[in-house]
Amino acid sequence: MAMLYTVNKSPLERNALESCLRHATVGTAILLIEDGVYGAMAQTAFTPALEQALQKLHIYALKPDIEARGIQDKILPGIALVDYGGFVDLVAQHSPVMAWL
């Protein structure tokens, strides 16, 4: 079963997402939550790294956190948005689940 990482820090603030992408093996799922959703934005300094990661990883972002930050119109294509129920489903479908704190 594939792994799920959760990342809750902006890649423009900390390197959690960057090191997560570096360690993740093909097919791993990554869910961006809280300030981590800034990592899902298009046209930022981090966007090229994420575009590259999308070729081998499944990347999700928590919709309520995206909307709370008003960035819903700036999300990179290829990123799947989930609500809290979708978060629960991702946890159920993957193992182990690791928070990249």
Next chain:
Amino acid sequence: MKFTVLVNEGPYTHQASDTAFHFTKAALEKGHHVLRVFFYHDGVLNATALSVPPRDDRDVVKRWSTLAQQYQLDLVACIAAAERRGILDSEDAKRHGLEMDNLAPRFRISGLGQLVEAAIQADRVVVFGD
């Protein structure tokens, strides 16, 4: 599926406890079994009965208590982390010669063994922190 949730951050300073709450609620609403929510480190601050947020803000502590009542959810605060931060149940307060206790309804205080046990018994452990 059986879940254990670990909360390592206190309310209002960080979003972690909000996310943990919404995740736990969604899991219960989907019919999953949440074996235990364990509050560790500053996470024990989710368990103070003396929290009085402004009326136009969410009441994080009460929200946990209500969810626990609705779903018979087991909310456990780590005893060592709680005592350090001034979160005490009546038994704890008595043992330390203190006149008051402040553990919020439906929470209980216990040891780290409760986290280990819940982690072993659950299919998934989900961690929320800073």
